[in-house]
Amino acid sequence: MRYVHPVLIVVLSWYVLALALQSPIVPYPHLVFSHLAESLIAGTTFMHLFHSLYRILTGMAFALTFAIPTGMLAGRFKKLDHMVSPVLYLLYPLPKIAFLPVFMVLFGIGDLSKIILIAVIIFFPAAITIRDGIREIPTQYLELARAFHLKPAEVIREILWPAVLPRIFSSLRITVGISLSVLFISENYAARFGLGYYIMNNWVMAQYVGMYSGIVLLSLLGLGLYALIDFCERLAIPDAAR
Amino acid sequence: MVRLIDAQVSYADHIAFSGFSLEVKKHESVSIIGRSGCGKTSLLYAIAGLIPLSKGTVALAEGSESCSIMFQQDRLLPWRKVIDNVLLGMKPGHETHAMELLGEMGLGHKAHDYPKQLSGGERQRVALARSLVRKPRLLLLDEPLASLDEQNRERMQEVIASVVEDHGITLILVTHNIQEAIFMGSRILLMTDEGITFERKNPYHRLPEFRTTDEFFALERELRSRLGGTA
Structure with a gap:
């Protein structure tokens, strides 16, 4: 229900623009939505949606697999942090999309290069956010762990991990938007499936209604991912446990 | 039970205490x-044993495991339920004892609540139960x-x-x-x-x-x- 108002505002603005321009480059929303419904019923866009979803979820999983231990270790051990953080700061600002050709040479032109590109983009902000989350854990909790003789594995499981979990979800929320942008660009190269390919292919063929239905689908994919992250967070961290 | 002899604790910028002796x-x-x-x-x-002595000795007759501390703040972990806070770092098998202690503190019915749902006094009683479950x-x-x-x-x-x-x-x-x-x-x-x-x-x-x-x-x-x- 909380998405009804924003959707109405976007659709209304879209109608105003379409009415004002009266151009095929901005078709009426109802034409786009009916085209989208038809293509979903016919099943022609599902493969594109599925490929994009697969790439982004796998990219996220890859990124977190490396970002969680990197961030946790750097946050916990100062000496390691002194080695890791400068590397993170050096590489984080680089536009990783520029490395797409390199990844395509190294990992092939299939899904892997696109997944790795998304993973690399998510990795840096996730690792830095997790590192900061570990640093900010109140020392009183760590003192408590020592007072009650917790073993290192118990400290990770009982204190570090639950304390940093909200940061992990935050970092995912921050990176979803940029991941979708990168996904769109990467799917324009050597791809036959994916929403990026679908949108640009429709554009090339001047099928603007189809192009917009791809854009709407990409937007819905983003919305779905945010909703999924929120749902997982609520499942992992009940309100009363925050 | 406890014997401190000529104990001193110093930090980087000051000495907390020095030449301290105590027998309990x-x-x-x-x-x-x-x-x-x-x-x-x-x-x-x-x-x-949370901070080292810079001088002197401290001896606990029954070892450091026999000692339990209750801090100024309750230090309950907000992401663990009351019972799980009490059992922090304990091996399985102490659940009954933990529930008994919570019962003694009048908190048996709150065992599955989170710390956020407790009052200040209740939180301190949970912290006390957590210290006692170790049978110090x-x-x-x-x-x-x-x-x-x-x-x-x-x-x-x-x-x-x-x-x-x-x-x-x-x-x-x-x-x-x-x-x-x-x-x-x-x-x-x-x-x-x-x-x-x-x-x-x-x-x-x-x-x-x-x-x-x-x-x-x-x-x-x-x-x-x-x-x-x-x-």
Whole structure:
């Protein structure tokens, strides 16, 4: 229900623009939505949606697999942090999309290069956010762990991990938007499936209604991912446990 | 039970205490009062093994595992339910004992709540249960009731006193609250920068009815004057 108002505002603005321009480059929303419904019923866009979803979820999983231990270790051990953080700061600002050709040479032109590109983009902000989350854990909790003789594995499981979990979800929320942008660009190269390919292919063929239905689908994919992250967070961290 | 000899704890910028010696016998309840910054908390942390001594020795007759500490703040982990906080770091098999302790504290029905859902007094009782579930022989209390209001504070003092007595626990309490020190300690020590400067046996400890007697107020006045005004 909380998405009804924003959707109405976007659709209304879209109608105003379409009415004002009266151009095929901005078709009426109802034409786009009916085209989208038809293509979903016919099943022609599902493969594109599925490929994009697969790439982004796998990219996220890859990124977190490396970002969680990197961030946790750097946050916990100062000496390691002194080695890791400068590397993170050096590489984080680089536009990783520029490395797409390199990844395509190294990992092939299939899904892997696109997944790795998304993973690399998510990795840096996730690792830095997790590192900061570990640093900010109140020392009183760590003192408590020592007072009650917790073993290192118990400290990770009982204190570090639950304390940093909200940061992990935050970092995912921050990176979803940029991941979708990168996904769109990467799917324009050597791809036959994916929403990026679908949108640009429709554009090339001047099928603007189809192009917009791809854009709407990409937007819905983003919305779905945010909703999924929120749902997982609520499942992992009940309100009363925050 | 506990013996400190010529102990010193120093930090990078100051010495918390030095030349400190103390002996606490089994089943004794010792209250240590002193002004803020005289090193009371550092003393407890050193006994608990949380900070190292820079000089001297500390010996616990039954080892560091026999000792449990209750901190000034409850330090409950917000992401763990009450029962899981009590069982923090415990091997499986202590659930029944933990539930019994929560029952003793009047919190059996809140075992599956989160700390956020408890009042300040309830949180402190959970922290006490967490300290006791380890069956400590020595309980160290670092101003554990400082954040509670007068009524809750007195109720908690009585809860702690009865648990300590029932379980035969040796107690060391540091506090800046003179009334609390008198109620809780069979021996009251006054700690200053020079170490223990005054010591007094207290036959009236753990007697709630003693709180309103002339003897209680006389003892409080004496300690307050030795402390030099407000503690």
